[in-house]
């Protein structure tokens with residue numbers, strides 16, 4: 484039996500250390516290849532359904548986690564710090580829920596702590612937890628802000644995301660270079676002009 488026969492049967496063992504992709508997922512990808520105009524039985528495409536299946540598990544890793552777990556460990560030693568904390572221009576990748584096409588951009592995330600201060604990498608982990616799902620940018624922006632608001636109970640949260648949507652640049656209206664900006668401001672960043680101006684200016688807006 485050739486590799487291809489195995490692949491079609493769906494019982495080709497995954498490479499060591501790689502997750503198995505279920506038969507129905509592989510078959511769906513073969514159908515998509517056929518629909519796109521190519522032949523899923525040609526040599527170069529035989530392993531593609533497994534690769535694509537694994538790639539999508541990786542793009543959508545966020546479904547396997549609750550992003551708020553990253554905010555559970557706070558630092559006592561910096562308790563009492565109540566000035567602005569900003570993580571600026573964090574790169575991320577997501578996929579739009581309309582076309583499953585890449586969304587590539589950066590997020591700036593700020594909060595004004597009251598008592599709870601977290602390791603700064605955790606803000607990027609929260610971002611990734613929501614980005615690695617099928618998303619719309621507005622919802623992702625709001626989810627990140629709400630997660631920080633609920634779990635750190637700060638005086639304010641500000642999230643600004645700037646991203647390019649491949650469904651607009653590589654297909655459809657085809658407007659390369661265009662970026663979408665979204666923001667969610669909560670607490671003092673929403674209510675207080677001076678705090679809002681400070682955070683947006685530090686973010687570079």
Ligand SMILES: Nc1nc2c(ncn2[C@@H]2O[C@H](COP(=O)(O)OP(=O)(O)OP(=O)(O)O)[C@@H](O)[C@H]2O)c(=O)[nH]1
Nearest residue numbers: 579580581582618619620621648650651654655656
């Ligand atoms: N608001 C918002 N829209 C998005 C996002 N990602 C993709 N879209 C849009 O979702 C819309 C889906 O529109 P439809 O008319 O249902 O789909 P379509 O025919 O493929 O639309 P076109 O992209 O205009 O060709 C498009 O306007 C996309 O630009 C996002 O994160 N937020």
Ligand SMILES: [Zn+2]
Nearest residue numbers: 579581582650
């Ligand atoms: Zn899209």
